[in-house]
Amino acid sequence: MPTTRPLPKSLKWLLGAVVVIGITWLLIRPRKSPDLVDSPRDIPVRGERVSRNSSGLGWEGLVAMIDQGASPEEIRQRLADTKTKWCEEDPRVVAERIAILLRSAEDRETGLPFETGHGGGLRSWPSLRVFLLDVLMSTDPDVAVEVAREVLAGTDSAEEYAVAMRALVMEQPWRAGDDELHAHLANLLAKNDWQEERSEGFAEAMDLVREIGTAQAFQSLAEWVDGSPPFKEVGAMSLHEFAAEYPDKMSARIEADPSLLASDPGLRAGLMARIDPVDSKQLGVLESYLSRGQVSLAEKRDFLRLFPLRSATTGFRLYAGTPAPYDLDQVKASDLAAASAVEAWLARADLHPLNPELLALQKRLDRWRKQAEAADKP
Amino acid sequence: MPVDPADLTTDPYVHNGLVLTDAGRGSGFVAEDQHLFFSAAHVVYDETTGWGAPPVFIQGNHGDVPDEKAAIQSRGYFRLNSYARLAEDFGMEWKATYSKDVLMGFAFEAFYSATPPKINMRGYADLRRDNLTFITGYPAEINYTGESGGNFLHTTAPEFIRFDGGFGNYVTTTHLSTGPGNSGGPVWRQDRRGNWEAVGVLVSGLTAETGVYGFTRDARQFLNAVKPLLRVPMWRMRPARGTSFSNGFYSMPRPRRIPDGRPSWTRIPLRVAYFPNDGEVSKVVLNLKVDTDDRSDLVVRLIAPGGTYVELFSLEDPGQSDLVFTNKDLSSEFAGLTPNGNWQLYIQDRIKGDRATVSQFELEISVDANNTTTPEEP
Numbered sequence: 001m002p003t004t005r006p007l008p009k010s011l012k013w014l015l016g017a018v019v020v021i022g023i024t025w026l027l028i029r030p031r032k033s034p035d036l037v038d039s040p041r042d043i044p045v046r047g048e049r050v051s052r053n054s055s056g057l058g059w060e061g062l063v064a065m066i067d068q069g070a071s072p073e074e075i076r077q078r079l080a081d082t083k084t085k086w087c088e089e090d091p092r093v094v095a096e097r098i099a100i101l102l103r104s105a106e107d108r109e110t111g112l113p114f115e116t117g118h119g120g121g122l123r124s125w126p127s128l129r130v131f132l133l134d135v136l137m138s139t140d141p142d143v144a145v146e147v148a149r150e151v152l153a154g155t156d157s158a159e160e161y162a163v164a165m166r167a168l169v170m171e172q173p174w175r176a177g178d179d180e181l182h183a184h185l186a187n188l189l190a191k192n193d194w195q196e197e198r199s200e201g202f203a204e205a206m207d208l209v210r211e212i213g214t215a216q217a218f219q220s221l222a223e224w225v226d227g228s229p230p231f232k233e234v235g236a237m238s239l240h241e242f243a244a245e246y247p248d249k250m251s252a253r254i255e256a257d258p259s260l261l262a263s264d265p266g267l268r269a270g271l272m273a274r275i276d277p278v279d280s281k282q283l284g285v286l287e288s289y290l291s292r293g294q295v296s297l298a299e300k301r302d303f304l305r306l307f308p309l310r311s312a313t314t315g316f317r318l319y320a321g322t323p324a325p326y327d328l329d330q331v332k333a334s335d336l337a338a339a340s341a342v343e344a345w346l347a348r349a350d351l352h353p354l355n356p357e358l359l360a361l362q363k364r365l366d367r368w369r370k371q372a373e374a375a376d377k378p
Numbered sequence: 379m380p381v382d383p384a385d386l387t388t389d390p391y392v393h394n395g396l397v398l399t400d401a402g403r404g405s406g407f408v409a410e411d412q413h414l415f416f417s418a419a420h421v422v423y424d425e426t427t428g429w430g431a432p433p434v435f436i437q438g439n440h441g442d443v444p445d446e447k448a449a450i451q452s453r454g455y456f457r458l459n460s461y462a463r464l465a466e467d468f469g470m471e472w473k474a475t476y477s478k479d480v481l482m483g484f485a486f487e488a489f490y491s492a493t494p495p496k497i498n499m500r501g502y503a504d505l506r507r508d509n510l511t512f513i514t515g516y517p518a519e520i521n522y523t524g525e526s527g528g529n530f531l532h533t534t535a536p537e538f539i540r541f542d543g544g545f546g547n548y549v550t551t552t553h554l555s556t557g558p559g560n561s562g563g564p565v566w567r568q569d570r571r572g573n574w575e576a577v578g579v580l581v582s583g584l585t586a587e588t589g590v591y592g593f594t595r596d597a598r599q600f601l602n603a604v605k606p607l608l609r610v611p612m613w614r615m616r617p618a619r620g621t622s623f624s625n626g627f628y629s630m631p632r633p634r635r636i637p638d639g640r641p642s643w644t645r646i647p648l649r650v651a652y653f654p655n656d657g658e659v660s661k662v663v664l665n666l667k668v669d670t671d672d673r674s675d676l677v678v679r680l681i682a683p684g685g686t687y688v689e690l691f692s693l694e695d696p697g698q699s700d701l702v703f704t705n706k707d708l709s710s711e712f713a714g715l716t717p718n719g720n721w722q723l724y725i726q727d728r729i730k731g732d733r734a735t736v737s738q739f740e741l742e743i744s745v746d747a748n749n750t751t752t753p754e755e756p
Binding site for chain 2: 090121140207233
């Protein structure tokens with residue numbers, strides 16, 4: 001008969017402790033779902049089978065809702081709620097799952113317009129892929145940049161292109177270099193089909209020029225406008241928003257290339273009216289602009305009617321934020337400098353034909369100066 | 379019908395004025411701040427020729443020639459527009475133009491000394507319900523009778539009118555008749571406290587059809603753009619009269635250490651609740667302290683419920699210690715959003731070597747509690 005020797009009491013306690021610790025660890029250990037990946041490089045590539053049910057994001061519900069004929073307003077609300085929900089989950093996990101969905105190329109049109117809201121985020125999404133790209137921006141930036149570059153390289157949708165560009169204009173360390181951004185701008189401006197169909201995505205992407213903020217970006221857009229493209233008005237608005245923020249770069253380009261925007265003298269006069277005469281370089285550009293014989297009297301009159309132009313468009317923008325280009329001190333200083341310049345111009349014989357406009361401008365500037373002085377008094 | 383001259387200094391007639399440009403005239407009204415007036419964009423801005431010189435604003439009744447002494451020269455104006463809306467113009471006749479036909483003028487001198495009314499940011503929704511409303515302004519000619527309106531303030535009879543949705547912010551009704559020159563005049567409605575508020579701007583009129591631009595929350599972008607010119611915090615620009623705010627302070631309970639040298643977000647949520655569900659954020663103030671020896675390792679975002687985010691800091695100031703924001707006003711970035719939900723601080727320390735700890739994360743959030751109607755956007 002076999003005999004058993006009872007375990008020593010201390011060993012029993014030790015085994016018990018091990019079991020309790022083991023069970024506790026099983027209950028509280030960090031969990032990781034099997035379909036999660038650790039780095040963007042582990043994400044399946046396009047064409048790889050995607051388990052829709054394993055996405056964990058409720059994607060299949062969104063697709064079904066659209067397939068079942070939900071109204072655009074119902075879809076908009078559902079997408080807004082979904083964005084809120086996803087933004088409260090682990091950003092890396094959401095980003096990686098969005099990446100999988102984007103690479104699956106599955107999509108649905110929503111019937112909604114493309115509409116930008118706060119902080120460049122969308123509040124109305126024309127397709128589910130545009131929605132995914134929009135939410136991706138609020139998640140993990142490393143994944144967003146990688147996926148955005150894939151989309152930019154392969155999409156034929158202006159709306160996807162416009163939203164994907166948001167990833168490349170984030171702050172450092174994710175922001176693309178100027179060369180890459182210029183190349184994307186050139187690519188956009190060469191897309192005739194997007195322009196001819198007056199794509200909302202193409203239109204919103206024109207904010208890229210202000211976001212890049214270089215003289216080269218201005219030059220590219222101005223040359224495009226000079227070609228009288230079918231969707232020229234978005235270019236004109238973008239040039240004005242650029243000139244309001246970077247009058248130095250705008251004026252330097254026009255000085256260097258006097259033929260720039262010669263096709264639209266009214267537009268050029270408006271842009272030149274945004275020059276800040278406090279800056280002697282910009283004032284010098286103005287002097288030469290007004291002296292130039294190739295600039296018509298009508299254009300110079302348009303310029304004087306507006307100078308110094310401190311009106312602007314504003315609203316939500318995709319990349320560079322709501323335009324608010326002018327501040328009180330700058331406008332006051334600029335008006336004083338303009339008044340001095342006008343006095344000098346009135347003394348110039350070659351500008352004599354412009355005297356009525358110069359006198360009207362002088363009167364306006366005087367009123368603004370008095371208003372500013374009165375406002376400064378306690 | 380003409381407004382009784384004795385009523386010109388009373389609410390809401392006192393807020394009205396003629397808007398005179400080089401090319402013509404229209405109507406307008408002061409709102410939100412004594413230095414701001416609103417009108418129809420087409421009164422000043424020509425879609426074909428572009429920007430016009432800043433108009434003058436004149437209160438009161440005038441004979442054949444408006445009294446120049448009463449005129450206040452505005453310094454400029456903002457148009458509210460988006461690139462995507464430019465894409466809509468094609469095939470929509472004038473509706474797309476009317477749907478963005480609003481401007482806000484500004485001056486360094488107050489237009490008057492009265493307390494300005496507020497813009498109803500849900501005017502579009504209210505116009506589409508039965509409301510007792512009327513329109514004021516300065517018609518040069520009365521459409522219905524063909525009589526001259528002179529330079530006298532006129533009003534339509536108060537009526538319960540429901541406007542029909544037209545296109546975007548543009549709504550129409552067949553009940554009213556105004557006249558050329560009345561463009562830019564306000565549509566008035568009384569709020570629950572009996573205060574007059576502007577729900578829209580008259581932008582088109584035929585003998586028996588009137589078109590109005592209905593205000594939405596987007597009008598806050600006007601206030602955002604003009605803030606640097608008036609130097610008034612945006613949340614203070616909402617008038618004190620008749621407006622109540624509810625306020626909340628939220629802070630993280632204990633310091634939080636950030637993983638060192640890990641390029642993924644650590645999230646610190648603040649649960650914001652108990653504001654009215656249909657309330658809108660009017661003020662957000664941040665206090666943040668991150669203890670570190672080198673803040674150039676850090677990337678920091680603040681994300682509102684719904685996914686709107688602002689990049690607070692990104693790998694700047696090498697060699698500098700702690701990252702501190704004291705009473706940072708983020709109202710412009712978040713005003714108009716839904717307050718309830720998780721406000722999350724996203725932070726990552728991307729470079730190994732210096733430990734970072736968030737020792738303070740506090741938000742002050744205010745909500746305009748007067749907005750209690752159901753939100754409806756075009």
